[in-house]
Amino acid sequence: MSNSTFLVANIPQNTNILSHNNTIPDSSYMLDNFDHPSYELVDHLLLLDGSEEDCTSTFSSCLSQTTPLSPQKTNRNSDVSAGDVPRSSTIKCRGMKRVKMDVGYRIAFRTKSAIDIMDDGFKWRKYGKKTVKNSPNPRNYYRCSDGGCNVKKRVQRDREDPSYVITTYEGVHNHESPCVVYCSQMPLILPKY
DNA sequence: CGAATTTGACCGGCGC
């Protein structure tokens, strides 16, 4: 198996997503602690450098299996929507020059949700929207609105079942989640028994 | 009125 992991899980009710620490969370932690009244985490796909897996195709084709797909080259002639998880991302600098760089950490989640944007504790700024080939649903691009934080996420509805939302996080936050900061500043009140 | 979002244009990568 390559350095990617694929898990399928029905997540027990518990705590909020991405509230663990100041980074993209540990996937097992998220799986253990995912909870939100509006969404249900169904699948997640952890992708590290070098993975060539395609989240959308993986999610779409693996709903009934729990083993990882063998890595596949994105093929323009197939019905795979290329680019869900690129091997590396490009960052465009001023003057439309792009600098290729390793993204380091990617993780994709498939959640059943009526809303597109999960409240993960971070503040995101939308910077693009794109209709992708072979998908009726547009893909939305978000960037962490914290200055200096380069984390991005892509949000797209599952092309086979629009009731599912596929969210791909890319990068690691270099700051605390505003939610964590807020909670840590609150006085600790313990219930009396 | 400043911040956030929308959206058309542009760019680079890749396959042919």
Add this chain to the structure above:
DNA sequence: GCGCCGGTCAAATTCG
């Protein structure tokens, strides 16, 4: 080299 496609920029527009 050309065309397709995904990703990003940035001006225009909308929102609070």
